[in-house]
Amino acid sequence: MWLIRAFEESVSELVGTGEVVGLVHVSIGQEASAVGVCDVLEARDRVYSGHRAHGHVLARGADPAAVMAELMGKAAGLCGGKGGSMHLVDVAHGVLEATGVVGGTIPLALGTALALRETEPGAVAVVFFGDGAVQTGYFHESLNIAALWKLPVLLVCENNGYAEFTPRSAHTPVERVTRHAETYGVDARTVDGNDVVAIREAASALVAPLRSGGGPALLECLTYRMRGHYEGDPAKYREASEVAEWKAKDPVRRFASGAVATGELSAEDAAACEAAARRAVAAAVSAARSAPFPAASALTEDVGG
Amino acid sequence: MAETTYIGAINGALAAELRRDATVRILGEDVAEGGPFGATKDLAAEFGDRVRDTPISESTVMGIATGMALAGLRPVVEIMFIDFITLAFDQLVNQAAKARYMSGGQLRCPLVVRTSSGAGTRSGAQHSQSLEALLVHVPGLAVAMPATAADAAGLLMSAVRADDPVVVIENKELYFRKEPSFDPAPVPLGSALVRRPGRDVTLVATSRTVHEALAAAEDLARDGIEVEVIDPRTLQPLDLGTILSSVRRTHRCVVAHEAVRRGGFGAELASLVQEEAFDALDAPVVRLGAPATPVPVSPPLEDAYLVRAPQIVSAIRSLLNGSA
Structure with missing residues (x-):
């Protein structure tokens, strides 16, 4: 979580300087779901994400320097600079796609789950998406088919209360995303999305049956993005009091102070972890900065048809 | 002289590819029942759930097929009429066609889309279109349009063996056209x-x-x-x-x-x-x-x-x- 937080704070600054390019969506305030879920996954599992994907890719173990280089459009980036912030792929760490099309990776995760069930029994597919994606046809069609075919897929909804600039209540009368699971008989839980330990426990409980022939499952993490929809969004649609209320529930500080309070982590170790994360991000930025852009020939490489 | 039909040739090619390669899968509406024209006739009996019926959810089904392809299978998804490919365009255009490029070559998407095109059946504006130009315009997609039974089989075989997405556009008016029987063989993509x-x-x-x-x-x-x-x-x-x-x-x-x-x-x-x-x-x-x-x-x-x-x-x- 410290790494993701430090990474995205850095990304936010680098958007300001123009070094990180394009449309960028950070997950500051939402790191717990990425970490809590990915912590129960194995190397053989496959992950998909949406447009707010930096945290998921880092939580799977991607090299921060390669992610940063990708965000800068450099050849050393995960995707050679051709994917960018919204389309991160790291096959070596089991991240098959992230997408700029809201909801678009939900069916991909179903297809991969079907393939895994046949080729790597016990492995699972996971897809992260926001609450905005719940209003797409993909979510509903996918919930139906995943339940019908009992696919080993975990759908993780990071419900931050806003679809772009609009509160959830303006888009749907259904308050809890997990309500939709009831119709299809899908195992589902709603958890405090800023409590990484609770998320980890819920994810673990939901994933276990998927490994032994059950499925699918839905995990709703109630959280909040501390920044706007995209970097540069002034987020005038939110009250300052609401932001302050959630700032007090910051998942990173909450985990650290909780672990220190219970004696699982010393204050010195917590500070050392945070410092190490900041050093790793600084090194990643430095490496990405000095990396070259792709050769002109890359423009027409890796396209089929 | 023994004869075969265009649709019979497609059916034979699908069976041959399913037998040849254990990673080949078929999915689409009614495919386990043989489909409306018989393209997948009897395949479910031989290949079980490798031939999978789907609900009428074209966009999600195209996405599922893409997700299967990204995970190493070779799905052949049937879109019954090309008119309905518009429902699945997001997955085809934004995911399948771009996965290899956007991933910097990490991913391959060996997806085949079979669909039927063409007028002449008095079926009206939503079951008769020819939309190939929309597909040709999208970088990352191959587009085949077989005119004969031999090409319907041969292009389909090549499509299944390709590592990038291929849309095979069949023609409804040709489905029951008879030709002398032939030994099916792959026809290379890009060969006039x-x-x-x-x-x-x-x-x-x-x-x-x-x-x-x-x-x-x-x-x-x-x-x-x-x-x-x-x-x-x-x-x-x-x-x-x-x-x-x-x-x-x-x-x-x-x-x-x-x-x-x-x-x-x-x-x-x-x-x-x-x-x-x-x-x-x-x-x-x-x-x-x-x-x-x-x-x-x-x-x-x-x-x-x-x-x-x-x-x-x-x-x-x-x-x-x-x-x-």
Whole structure:
């Protein structure tokens, strides 16, 4: 979580300087779901994400320097600079796609789950998406088919209360995303999305049956993005009091102070972890900065048809 | 002599590919029941749940097939009518076609989409379209349009073996057309076929219109006009070399297809021919296609909509008379 937080704070600054390019969506305030879920996954599992994907890719173990280089459009980036912030792929760490099309990776995760069930029994597919994606046809069609075919897929909804600039209540009368699971008989839980330990426990409980022939499952993490929809969004649609209320529930500080309070982590170790994360991000930025852009020939490489 | 149909050839090719490669899967509406035209007849009995019925959820099903392909399977997804591919366009255009490129080559997407196209069945504007130009426009997709049973089988076999997405557009009017039986063999993508040699004009036609073109050529031959009929078989990749070498001999080119003329594949081909062989042309390239209207149901209206042999004959006579 410290790494993701430090990474995205850095990304936010680098958007300001123009070094990180394009449309960028950070997950500051939402790191717990990425970490809590990915912590129960194995190397053989496959992950998909949406447009707010930096945290998921880092939580799977991607090299921060390669992610940063990708965000800068450099050849050393995960995707050679051709994917960018919204389309991160790291096959070596089991991240098959992230997408700029809201909801678009939900069916991909179903297809991969079907393939895994046949080729790597016990492995699972996971897809992260926001609450905005719940209003797409993909979510509903996918919930139906995943339940019908009992696919080993975990759908993780990071419900931050806003679809772009609009509160959830303006888009749907259904308050809890997990309500939709009831119709299809899908195992589902709603958890405090800023409590990484609770998320980890819920994810673990939901994933276990998927490994032994059950499925699918839905995990709703109630959280909040501390920044706007995209970097540069002034987020005038939110009250300052609401932001302050959630700032007090910051998942990173909450985990650290909780672990220190219970004696699982010393204050010195917590500070050392945070410092190490900041050093790793600084090194990643430095490496990405000095990396070259792709050769002109890359423009027409890796396209089929 | 033993005969086979276009649809029978597709069925045989699917069975052969399922037998050859354990990673091949079929999915789509009604496929386990054989499908509306019989393309997947009896396959579920032999291959079990490798042939999987899906709900009527085209966009999600296209996404599922893409997700299967990204995880190493070779899915063949059936979109019953090409009109419904519009529902699945997001997954096809934004995910399947781009996965390899956006991932910097980390991913391959060996996805095959089979779909049926074409008018002539009085089925109206939402079950009769020819939308291949929309697909050719999308980088990352290959587009095949078989005109014969042998090509329907052979192009499908190559599509299943390709590592990038291929859309195979079949033609409904050809489904029950009979041909002498043949040994199915893969037909390479990007390989045009000269269906009839001729010295006077190059006639490029696709899918069902190939047969109209051959009938037109037969008719014109009675007057001593020798038409060379070329079937590109795949629009992307396009075997432009075969077409250009013909145009350099005949000095005239006509392109005929069933799709709407405006923004159609003929426009692309005419442009390519004029860019690459302008000096060889004695006249502008002629394009024949449907008017810019939806496909009507009323028999005389639909008959007028389609490019048939007489229209091709007339266009070629005008071209040779210098009045094109």
